[in-house]
Amino acid sequence: MSKIAIVGKKDVYVGFKALGVTVRDARTPQAAEQAVLDLAAQGFSIIFLQEGLARELGVLLERFRKQPTPAIVMIPDNTGSLGIARERIRKLVERAVGIDILSRGER
C-alpha cells in the first residue's frame, strides 16, 4: 500500500493534513532526518520534505537516491522557494550529461 507523508513545520503541513496526507512535525534537520528514516521504514512511497530542512540532509537524500521508493521531494515553505530542489536537478543533469559532453570532446 502506497502512502504519502509530509515532513516540516506546522505552517507547511497543516493544510495537507486535511487532505489525508500523513504529517510529521519537524523543526530541525535532525528531527526531519529521523522522521524521513521512520517514514521510509514504514513503506511510505512519497515523502514531501520542507526545503529549508533538507539543506543539511544531503547524505540522507543520497541514501535514497538509488532506490525506487521513497521519492523524497522538496517543497517550499511559506516563505517561498529556496531553489534547493532546482539545484539538485541541476546536479543530476550535470552528472548525467556533463561528463559525457567532456568525454565526447576527447574523442
Next chain:
Amino acid sequence: MAVAQKVNATRMELLKQKKRLAMAKRGHKLLKQKRDELMHRFLQLVEETRGLRERVEEKLAAGFRSFLLARAEMSKEVLEESLMTGAGSDGMLRMEMESVMSVWVPRFALSDTRDIYSYGFAATSAELDTALTLFKEALPEMIKLAEIEKSLELLAEEIETTRRRVNALERVLIPQIEENIKRISMALDEMERSARASLMRIKDIIRGEAQSVAS
C-alpha cells in the same frame, strides 16, 4: 595503450580473440545506443520537471497565503480542530512500477478524491476553503513531480553506469583484444617464415648431397 595479457600464439587462440573482439564491438554498439536513448528520455523529463516545479511552487505559495489569512480570521483552536480531522492517507495513492529502458521507475496516481471540507461551515472562513482547494489542486501535480524527480534520479544513475561500461569497452577491452590479435598474427607469421626458411635450407642441403653423390 592497453597492456595486452600473455596469450599463447596459436591459431586456436587467434580465433578465440577474434570472436571476443566481435562480441565486444557488438556490446559496445548496443550499450552506446542504450546510453543515447536513456539520455534522450532523461532530457525530456528534465524539460518536463522544470515547468511542473514552477507551477507547484506557485500553487503552494498561493495556498500558504490564503492559509495565513484564514488563520488571521479564525481562532487557533477552531482552525486546528477543523484540519486535524483528516484521516490517514491509506489508499490514497496507487503506485505501479514501469520500465523505462529496463530502469524500473515508480508511477504514482491518486486513487481517492476525498471530501476535503471535513469541517463545519459555521466556524470556518472562506479563506480556509480557498487554501484547501489550492492545496488539493497542487497535490496531484506534487505527486507527478515526485514521480518525475525520482525517475530522473534513477535514470541519471543508469546513464552513469552505462557510460562507464561504454568507456571501458571502448578504451580498455577493445584495444586490448586488438593488441592481442596483432601479437598473435605477428608471431604466427614469424613462425611461418622461419619454418619456410629452414625448409629451403634443408632442401638446399639435400640437393647439394644428391649432386655430390651423382657426380
